[in-house]
Amino acid sequence: MHPEFETYLQAQGSLPPNVIQRISDLAVQKTLRRNESILNTGEICRHKIFVLSGMLRTFTTSADGSEHILLFSPEHNWTLDPASYDQQVPSRVSIGTVEPSDVLCWHKSNFDALLAEIPQFRGFTNKLISRNIYLNRERILTTLSGTAEEKYDGFVRMFPNYLLRLPLRMIASYLGISLKTLTRIRHAQLQRH
Structure with missing residues (x-):
């Protein structure tokens, strides 16, 4: 059971x-x-x-x-x-x-x-x-045409609860961007808020 x-x-x-x-x-x-x-x-x-x-x-x-x-x-x-x-x-x-x-x-x-x-x-x-299949298609389209910022914003929208559970290196790996780029994006977003 x-x-x-x-x-x-x-x-x-x-x-x-x-x-x-x-x-x-x-x-x-x-x-x-x-x-x-x-x-x-x-x-x-x-x-x-x-x-x-x-x-x-x-x-x-x-x-x-x-x-x-x-x-x-x-x-x-x-x-x-x-x-x-x-x-x-x-x-x-x-x-x-x-x-x-x-x-x-x-x-x-x-x-x-x-x-x-x-x-x-x-x-x-x-x-x-x-x-x-639908989710993978959406991810492929974003990966092919999105900027690093768009990829991260999409990730945050789709998986808001993952941010507290995942190391940044894994998020960067999933998004196909470098850890340095992800850190820069997150820092820029914090500066705006």
Whole structure:
């Protein structure tokens, strides 16, 4: 039983209690320390992950050691490497914790079985996929055409609660700007207020 997850699913709408229980029963809970990996580059992503508490990040590390963050996944969000998971090929990204986190994991075979036997759950996951595609598209457009200031302003608008939870270097990495530039932008904004 995972009461917090079950409450989350109940709030999403149309799943009856017995279905919610079935989905919950197939999950394995893991407690992760800060900066602990749940998927490393080169491994095959074999699990769907739901964040009960804490925050995860999906990232790559370039040859020079710099980190490029693609996604933050705080509590009540799902995460995985979709390409590795769907095709069962080595992942090009890593997923690790930003802060101590509790997650639920479903093995691919179990999750696929749930999708096959519960049409309402398949509909729910399709809505999540569509939302993520939309959010990623918006992020790509901002990344391609926005100034550093516009990227930061968009981040603050979209994720105001992240500012207190994330180190500046991670925000800069997510935005694709240098820490120095981010510090300059934040300093200029403080001067205006």
